[in-house]
Amino acid sequence: MAGRRRGRGGGGGVQQQQASQKQRAGPRRALREPAAFAKSSGYESDVPHEKLTIAQARRGTPAHRPVRVYADGIFDLFHSGHARALMQAKNVFPNTCLIVGVCSDELTHKLKGYTVMTEDERYEALRHCRYVDEVVRDAPWTLSAEFLSKHKIDFVAHDDIPYTSAGSDDVYKHIKEAGMFVATQRTEGISTSDLITRIVRNYDIYVRRNLQRGYTAQELNVGFINEKRYRLQNQVDKMKETVRTVEEKSKHFVYRVEEKSQDLIHKWEEKSREFIGNFLELFGPDGAWHVIQERSGRMLQALSPYSSPRGSPSSSPTRARSPSPDSSASPASLSPPSSPSSPPSRKKGTRSSVKAASTYRRHEQ
Template identity: 45%
Template sequence: EKRKREEVEEEEEEEDRHYDVDESVQDAAPAVTKIEPLIIQGRELKEGEPGTLTGRPLRLFADGIFDLFHFGHARALQQCKQAYPNVSLLVGVCSDEVTHRLKGQTVMTEDERYESVRHCKWVDEVIEDSPWVLTEEFLDQHNIDFVCHDAIPYTDTSGTAGDSGMFLLGMLASFMKGGVGDAGDVYGHIKAIGKFHETTRTEGISTSDLIIRIISEYDTFIRRNLKRGYSGKAMNVPFLKEKAIQIDMAMDKVKHDIDVVVHNFLGKAEDAQHSFLNMFSKDGALRTGLRKRRKILQESLKDMAREGLC
């Protein structure tokens, strides 16, 4: 009995070890990235106030570069448009001159970026050549109630945010409330005067991510476009690089053609083998033919026998 109890205890310990290993394997499995659902929040409004169905539309403003317009951009604009029941969404898009000088080269031209934003269903109006740093005059000119952006400080590379009277007013308002203004944030003065509406970034997608994805698959996309008739010159690919890729493409085609020929040959050989074996099988053509001939011969002999008897 003592030995049986020891065996049972050993089996239980072994099961526990397996369970622990399974749990560790599950914990080590990489988490699957998924797009989180939008949580849209706005301020509480009283009936008849701007932003309610019985009041005037709240004029919300969002700005950006919007290069390679993607669903992360669209979700940010959706948050703005759906923040209140009655919203008119204005979207400012910076020009090429300002963007290239303060942020860097874009993939799309300013006109392409303007049109991309204009065709988003959440947008009511596009403001072209939007300023890098918003001024009081700009907000008044477009009757903007709130400026929308995520809460992460956006560094002012122009150095003009601290020069505006609106910035000084915002810093003073922030100080009176016991806060500290952020001189390095493009939206710091907007936040300080209470005209900032916070949105949430969509993780896992950005223009930079898309560009990095293309660069990391550089040769793949060059091959793709060469197959579609684009020249190396049009893609700014060096001559030797273009020829090397074309040689690789030709070699791949030869390999593919050889694989097709071999596959077809093997397929036909296999079909011939099956046909040969089927010919001698029970229901094959050879045995079936012999059975038919034997039956015909038997019928003929029977007929001859009947005629002889008669």
């Protein structure tokens, strides 16, 4: 008994392991391969599809029985707002299989308007979104009970804003009343209409850009005059860009020249300060040149002192007043002697000087 129980338990464990491996393989396969298209005959499963409530779906379901959530739309110019809505629908329950319905071009042009992308392009955009498990082509505008039963849809995900179309105030009203509706949040600031508005607002720019890239005027549905105007404007823009480039280069060159000139001025100032400092150190009042001159003057004076000039009184007053010890000169010897043999002076006042000398001699006698 114990062995059988272990065997049955082991078998159940293998089944659970295989189911969990399939569950893990699903997301990995979705990341490597695009999502599959839904079969025209509808969803087929070996497991009976029982009706689920929102409470049961939120508690979680077995791996072999994911909650099938449906989201539909046009998905023209597939953008981040679309992807974010699908991400919310994928994660509304712990175990979710997300089915996305895409309306055809014929139905969309009839009930909403012209699209930028074709239906095949929109199908492929949805198939390569990581949150999508199945894509339903040519999806209906209004969901019927037959369509929900055909694809075994448990819940429908969409934003809670009433969607008025096809003569109805809200195409999801009957889904909400049946308790099969789960709400997602819209992403503000981006929509397909906003993107188309940008293109229309900047029509001339996009036309000129595509003409530059090689598209013909017929492909862009542009007339002859407008084509010539756009091409002329392109030439003018090229000339402006060339002038702007030259201006930038010239500004850069001038800036570099200014930098070099500033460097040269700074270096010149530093050299001039250094030269002036060296000059002052050498020839200034306390410079080395004056010190050398002063020292050389002292040396010359020590080696050869200056002599007194002739006829000038002695520089030392003591030498003039103290008589020589060897001389016994009388007061008469202090007077200048008269030389009879000296020739008479021709200068003015000679006679008076001779008379004064003879008077002096008489007085001595």
